[in-house]
Amino acid sequence: MNSVKQTITSKDVAKLAGVSQSTVSRVFIAGSAVSEKTKTKVYEAAKALNYRPNAFARSLTTNESKLIGLVFPDADYPIHMKTLQLISSELQQLGYSAVLIPWMVDDNDQHSIPNIFQYRVDGVIAASATLNRSLYDECEKFNIPIVQYARVVEGTKSSYVISDNYSAGQMAAQYFYQSGVNSAAYLTGNVPTFTNDEREQGFCSEFKALTGHLPIVIEANYDYCHSIKDIRQFLKQDNRPEAIFCATDNLAMAVMDVARFECNLTIPEDLQVIGFDNIPQTEWLSYQLTTFKQDFKRLAQEAVKIIVDQVQHDNNSFIKLMIPASLVERKTTKIRCV
Known part of the structure; x- marks a missing residue:
């Protein structure tokens, strides 16, 4: 014979703890004025009865779901x-x-x-x-x-x-300039965003102010695999820059892989790369990517x-x-x- 499991309510907890049902309700509402002694009694009773407060029902009463x-x-x-x-x-x-x-x-x-x-x-x-x-x-x-x-x-x-994406772009430009870079590029994704635009503007305006040369802006897919084709086409051109600032670490790692394995370039001697986000993979021995940490x-x-x-x-x-x-x-x- 199947037995019906009894539903434990706040009324049962109140009876066992020796308090009112409203007191039990207040105990399970964060910030309510209930003494520590009363809270302890209610928690012990709730644990003994395996009681779980109904957060949804409480939200209907307080008009807050938390x-x-x-x-x-x-x-x-x-x-x-x-x-x-x-x-x-x-x-x-x-x-x-x-x-x-x-x-x-x-x-x-x-x-x-x-x-x-x-x-x-x-x-x-x-x-x-x-x-x-x-x-x-x-x-x-x-x-x-x-x-x-x-x-x-x-x-x-x-x-x-x-x-502060604009300042990060400026810092990347200053870093490349202080490393002796005269030609640079910004590799962006194919979906326009406010934060990425700010980073691009900070980088391009600062690099031009420092060197007199405006960086090239390259657009590729944000996805690693889908970005390879555009990166490959860019890196194999004669006017390849000395350094690339990438909108994300995914794009930076794609640049590194194409540069080393398909274009026979040495990083950072032939090409310097900076990413953005500092994802865990940037610390891998095969990358060791210079990047920005948010x-x-x-x-x-x-x-x-x-x-x-x-x-x-x-x-x-x-x-x-x-x-x-x-x-x-x-x-x-x-x-x-x-």
Whole structure:
């Protein structure tokens, strides 16, 4: 005979702990004024009865889900998984939980997500510059705060926390100049973004100011494999530059592989390379890539701080915050002649 499992409720916990049912509810709401002695009694009773508070039911009462939606382009790129972990940890410390919201590509090759309202999130942190405007429009319609992380979709009213990409571009140009470089190129991806444009402008304007020569700008696919064809065609031209600053580490590693294995070039003697992101593979012995490191921990802290403040205080302030990126010197660049 099948036995029916009894559902344990807050009423059962209250009876065992010797407190009121409302007290049990307050214990499981972060920040509620309940004494440590009472909390201990309730926790022990809950553990004895194997009780799990119903967060969804509580959200209907408090009108807060304590959930923050995270919209990321994918989890395959190494820094995205690290970022998800950092943001989730920061949210947890403030009594919130993260829920990963999937994105899709529609028939018009536009990136989108399912109806954000169905997730009952209190706020959203978005880390994709290729999402269409519908996400931001929907959040504004339902009064859901949204903060952009490490990316900026222009024309929106949402706050953002990004690295100082323009200054990073300037630093790359200065580094090449101090290494004796007279001709350079910027290798960008095939999807235009605000952050990448800032990096490109900082690099090109600074390099021209220092050398009098404007760097060549090459466009390739952001994907490693799909970028090979364009990189191969560029590196085999007669006017190949002495150094290349790449929009991502993936592109930089593709440049290195084509240069060494197909063009018989030696790095950094024949070609200097700088990447951006400092993904784990940049430290591999086969790459040892000089690259820029974004302060993802601080980016996560600041993004979470902004979204929680907007959720808790209904703060609609438009915050624009830039965090410096630092150059990590390895073996794909020459020693600077400082």
